[in-house]
Amino acid sequence: MDQRNAADFDLFVIGGGVNGCGIARDASGRGLRVGLAEQGDLAQATSSASTKLFHGGLRYLEYYEFRLVREALIERETLLVAMPHISWPLRFVLPHHDGLRPAWLLRLGLFLYDHLGGRKILPPARSLDLHEDPAGAPLKPGYGKAFEYSDCWVEDARLVVLLARDAARRGAEILPRTKCLAARRDEGLWRIRLREAGGAEREVTSRALVNAGGPWVGRIIAETLAIESSERVRLVRGSHIVTRRLFEHDRAYIFQGADDRIVFAIPFETDFTLIGTTDRDHEGAPGEAVCTPEEADYLRAAASEYFRAPVAAEDVVWTYSGVRPLYDDGAKSATAATREYVLSLDAPGDAPPLLNVFGGKITTHRRLAEAAMAKLAPRFPQAGGAWTARVPLPGGDFRHDEPGRLIGALLTAYPFLDPRWARRLVRAYGTEAREILGEARNAEDLGRRFGHDLTEAEVVWLMEREWARSAADVLWRRSKLGLRLDAGEAAALDAWMEERTAGAPAPRHGPVTETV
Template sequence: MAASDFTSDLDYDVFVIGGGINGAGVARDAAGRGFSVGLAEKDDLASGTSSGSTKLIHGGLRYLEFYEFRLVREALVEREVLWLNAPHIIWPLRFVLPHQAGLRPAWMLRLGLYLYDYIGGRRCLPPARTIDLRTDPAGKPLKPGFSKAFEYSDCWVQDARLVALNARDAAARGADIMTRTECTGLQREDGGWRITLKDRRTGATRQVTARLVVNAAGPWVDAVLTRVAGLNRVHNIRLVQGSHIVVPRLFDHDRCYIFQNADGRVMFAIPYENDFTLIGTTDRDFDGDLDHVAIAGDEVAYLCAAASEYFANPVTPDQVVWTYSAVRPLYDDGASKAQEATRDYVLKIDGDAETGALVNVFGGKITTYRRLAEAVMADIEGILGTRGPAWTSSAALPGGDFRAMTFDRLVDDIGARHPALPRPLIHRLVRNYGTEARRILADAKSLDALGTCFGADLYEAEVRFLIDREWARTADDVLWRRSKLGLRLSADEAARLQSWMARVQSEAGQPMTGAKP
């Protein structure tokens, strides 16, 4: 078969391996420029690193110490771009940084925050300021020895929902999104790729073809190169585990703390899901099973001890109600410590338009995923040619199209249309789905109209939406990635949800791999 014959009749222009934030972002951008796109994720969307972040859209204040000015500036610029395009799942957050005698001096913190405010073109977020912890409410939960702090702005994100919304938008623009689908073979053929896919729910395999492959498998990126593509002696990434703990709410205000630790690291204590505080993260090299990542006992002890250095009431392991861990695939730059390894992304191309190109994505952080996707698109267009202009900087993600009104006004508007429904339920739905909350609620006049209640305020109407439109297939998909209602449902309630979802999908003949929901 001639190369021209093969490449003129391929299933896809671009095939993406990996359904984390980078893979979903690339698929969205490519589909929006007019490329035919397929994406395979071996588990659920955001089931790895992208749901295990500290959930911040931030420049990375501490990266200034490692002179990563380009990365910090790019991330700072992206904060407001992403906020404007997804104001339902991203919102501003003020950070309180207490000055700790004997650690970084106050002048260094002031200089860092001056740079932080001005190198990123901040427009909407308020600037940094100095606060007196003896009089400011932020000082109340802390030990009495802290008197001065610096306060600055970054943003919060529902990380797994950011991935799902990028995949949603990619699908709306023509991409095929295949979850629970593992790429088990990559073979160059006549200037393109023959890709073997395995449905992990049924065991069935099939093959598709593509002109170019993007390897955005996150922690598995080297494994794709060695086990799937058959390359040898591959080592591009440093696997670093980060773990978090969640405890009952430690303070009443809505600001976040960033604490300096004696070991040079920083740690966050963040208001979480109204009734909790999220504390993290750790940084340690990882060499275990990537499919079974869990917090270690010494990590729990470390986070509790570090928080207790600042809070007046000690944080103890018995307070922990939930933990999560993820492995960051950092590009291996030879840094001596896990915390010093670069968070920047690196792209490497193997092959070309004649032999079949493979674009490999190493590293990156959730804040810069959209810019990473644009960089990947520059490589793709250099190989396949240009189809359409860059477009994602001003394009709202699904549900985020309410720039003409504030978040609270949208809640009021939907509440007025559904006066019989509880305000907290409407607020949560708008926070998760933005304007698409209207689609979930439809013309419901009462809670009964939303169907079965599985616990907390999770109703059948929402779960059906997630099955039909966001590739949710299990209770964990719903409770820990599309939402965090796992913090509120009992084990029995979660099991009942799982049974219901399995039955509904079986009755509907729901495929485990989705295309365009």
């Protein structure tokens, strides 16, 4: 029997973060039969706990990681074109701090940053006089000079969900809340045992296996696959705090610390400021990462060194933390550990291949997926070539400079929306916002309102198209409306979703009513 026909999948991916979903999307678009299992919700761990930037990593230049920075800089604009609804340009203000990095060094770094990646869309760096520029108003008067440069914002968890949706509409089977219990090689195939959220188990077969388990990558190798490996992952915790809005303009800050680290202060969800991140080696289970009081104090102190008004504990409205699965290169500190991704192929003889994914940045997820497919290409001569560059994700089929036009058109078509509501819908769903609103003539046509501007129509969309099953899925990953709804409203949403799920037919493994 033809081995291809004997297997359920050509490629099976363990892990529903940005790298796993990126690989699934790439492989599906090349014509391979792809399955993906994620033990929790999509983007439930590291991929929803980032600083939410597509950036080259300015500070990595100090560690001479020029290849990584160049690749990331090139990717910023490639990704911006493909997802203009969930990613947009952001200007960063870097105040010069006497006694830290000299101005000439900052200027040199920004010159390299502007020219390493073939920048075309984003504006170049420039100098600022903080005594005259509005960016200086929130800062202490001792800061007079600054530099301003470009990077991009990205809605990280929505990125992951859209990658999964694009993979599904190209034929992939996406299985959130499905744990991979074991996988073993047998007669030229991988036999993979899965357990769904309800407890049902099944076995599938695949010609190749990708371990994109993020912080769990090492545990999957040792326990799930029972394979000995000398490669190690270094777990580094990055924590963030979200405060009330600390400044009025729409630019972000990048602050230098006396410990050589940098901290960002970024406009967040209109009424808030995001401050992060830390770099601490993480002990314990990856899923138990939290922003410790010490880390929150560190971030408040780092920002207070620059802001005219100190950031107080009562200013903090939310904290979050994620664990980065870095390749253990033996660096002395978590800050110095490489952000380069490492793809380790285990394919002895004619055995079905295993690809382990270590490290990576959200900015380089697409290039990582291409590199992964290049490693696996010899086993799949029927597969197509690289295709993902600048190909829009669902809802992203418009120009990067057109969100304002889409928002205006939505307000015209649905006069009951207010500008903030319309902007949120476009920034989350792009051109698909109209599908959520449908034929509604007023807000009541959208069904129950769960709090703020979250309606039944939107929640149904998220359940049917984006695998949402709980209030946390909706409020903290598909959106950040958890900052708006109170505990009672979140509990009511949870109960409504649970009731709807219980009365619904067995969930589909991919989005409904979608075609390529």
